[in-house]
Amino acid sequence: MENLRKHVKILMDLGFDYILVSEDMYEMDLKEKEKIMSELNRQIQECKKCDLYENRTQAVLGEGNLNAKVMFIGEAPGGDEDKQGRPFVGRAGKLLTKLIEKSGYKRTDFYIANICKCRPPGNRTPTPWEMEQCFPYLKKQIEVIDPKVLCLLGATAGRAFLNRNVAITKERGSLINWEGRILYLTYHPAYVLRNPNAEKVLEEDIRKSIEIAYPS
Numbered sequence: 001m002e003n004l005r006k007h008v009k010i011l012m013d014l015g016f017d018y019i020l021v022s023e024d025m026y027e028m029d030l031k032e033k034e035k036i037m038s039e040l041n042r043q044i045q046e047c048k049k050c051d052l053y054e055n056r057t058q059a060v061l062g063e064g065n066l067n068a069k070v071m072f073i074g075e076a077p078g079g080d081e082d083k084q085g086r087p088f089v090g091r092a093g094k095l096l097t098k099l100i101e102k103s104g105y106k107r108t109d110f111y112i113a114n115i116c117k118c119r120p121p122g123n124r125t126p127t128p129w130e131m132e133q134c135f136p137y138l139k140k141q142i143e144v145i146d147p148k149v150l151c152l153l154g155a156t157a158g159r160a161f162l163n164r165n166v167a168i169t170k171e172r173g174s175l176i177n178w179e180g181r182i183l184y185l186t187y188h189p190a191y192v193l194r195n196p197n198a199e200k201v202l203e204e205d206i207r208k209s210i211e212i213a214y215p216s
């Protein structure tokens with residue numbers, strides 16, 4: 001992937017307006033991404049960097065399109081995710097999937113992950129220290145997938161990126177530049193399950209974050 005980037009940059013520097021990438025190169029690129037994700041998955045299953053490893057059934061890396069332009073990021077796996085090894089598969093996940101589909105897309109068009117890869121006991125909020133320990137894994141995923149928009153689901157995910165408390169009811173809908181990508185802050189679907197009036201807002205935020213990444 002790095003080599004492909006370098007080659008594209010060299011060609012752009014040489015004055016090419018557009019560059020055709022063959023299917024073979026695309027396939028190689030995707031295979032390389034899959035290889036890195038598989039290695040990351042191996043690392044998190046063995047990781048003991050924070051105390052969350054003690055209660056996990058398994059760590060949950062994330063899933064979806066490795067070429068996605070939008071990543072949806074929550075705080076940590078819950079009980080269903082811990083059992084199944086997949087992100088956002090419980091009630092909150094079903095709501096997220098429904099709202100993505102209402103935007104005219106499929107869940108598999110995007111990549112879905114969490115800040116912490118292991119379930120906190122009793123689904124408590126991960127501590128800032130735990131998030132800090134786990135963040136390098138997510139950062140690597142972001143580098144590999146290379147999305148334009150990171151749609152952050154909830155104040156805790158916002159805090160992990162911004163290193164400060166986030167007042168999500170005030171700040172949702174904000175677009176923030178983060179290392180050349182756009183952070184889009186919105187509610188966590190679990191909050192919306194407790195506050196059904198917020199569903200329309202989350203639906204609109206999901207739609208907008210997709211529109212920013214895929215302008216028509």
Ligand code: SF4
Nearest residue numbers: 047049050053118134
């Ligand atoms: S939450 Fe992250 S840092 Fe903590 S043990 Fe799990 S994989 Fe490692």
